[in-house]
Amino acid sequence: MIDFAGKNLSGVDFSGVDLTGANFKKTNLSHADLTGANLEDSILIRADLQNAVLRGSCLIQARLQQAMLWKAELGEACLKSCNLKNSNLKMAKLPSANLQKVNANHADLTCADLTEADLCYADFSHALLVNTNQVFQMLFI
Template sequence: MALEQKLKQLQVKINQNPLTSATILIAVLLLLLIVVPYADISLRGINNSTVQATLENQSRATLAQIFGGVAIAIGLYYTWRRIAISEKELKATQKNLAITQKNLKVAQESQITERFTRAVDQLGNPAMEIRLGGIYALERIANESENDYWPIMEILTAYVRENSPVKAEIPEMDTKVKVDIQAILTIIGRRKYTKIENASDIIDLRNTYLREAYLPNAPNLKKVYFARVDLKGANLSGANFEGAYLGDAKLNGAILIRACLKEANLTGADLQGAILKDANLEKANLKKAKNINIYQLNTAKTLQDIELDEQLEKQLKNKFPHWFEKPKDEP
């Protein structure tokens, strides 16, 4: 046990002073390289100088090979130790980096939560400019944090439903959508995501008063739920309503120039005076739509596979039969 302990102590000292240990070892090996051949010859009692020289050279060559092997082994050992130490340091660095990243994520989430709470509080402020600040702060958070995206959309749409419901009687001086409501509509129109994974992942603006809303070229009103919405006189030119639900919506006088209404549901919608020039009405459902005529439809860009009431479709076919002509390459 004492010998084993001494060997361990020696190993520790060697590890602590590798350069000194290597120097001592080299000196010992050189000494042996000089002394051993002479000792070997003396023990054999050889007096012939030629034989002595030959034996000395052979002994030195043998010792040199042995010492070379030992040197290589020592070199490999220290190389292995350096690699092992490097791997250990790398693992420690990776562990510290993971801890740092985790702490950073916690700090970021805490900061987002604080910003989120402050922005929501601003929505209840009586001052319009403070409410607008809260609205745009929520938009920034929604763009930065995917986890908070849909909750923020729900908060903003709930704000619109609560603060701008459809009114039975509209005062003459109160016809245009409010500034804060317009800001939210603009945010919804340029929102980051449209993919719906859950039933709750829907932009619900049903029964809201959005008269004269300004949403030209809004790129992302796809699949928004606009049931019974008042959009009279709204500027929706170039807006993307693909797959949106506009059932029973009031679109009287709405500007829908170049708007995409592909696969949109407009059943029961009032389209009196709506401008549909160059609008995409492919596969749109306009059954039971009110106050729409064939001249409005004829200004559209496409009516491919549009769904119309039988009487309106018949009138359109009689007056503008080209909408029902199949391309020449179709059978």
């Protein structure tokens, strides 16, 4: 297993890299480019992904509890069965992202863009959804 736990990888370019099962616990990945990276089954608990670019990345079953994803770009990313419990996704961009079966309990999605995101069976219990885009808000009316 690749182990980057606790490292400062701010601004690193991991675009297109296979990081399946990697350990990024408490790692600083702010401003990192992870476009198209494979992060399936990765551990990103309490990772700092502020302003990171994860467009088209695979995050299936990734563990992102308490992760900082403020202003992260996750358009067309696959986060199926991902654990985002207590994560900060304020102003995150998730257009056309696959969020099927995501656990987003107590996550903060204030001002997040979820336009055309697939939310089937996603759990947003106790999540903050203030000023989240209109398409997402309509699901709860």
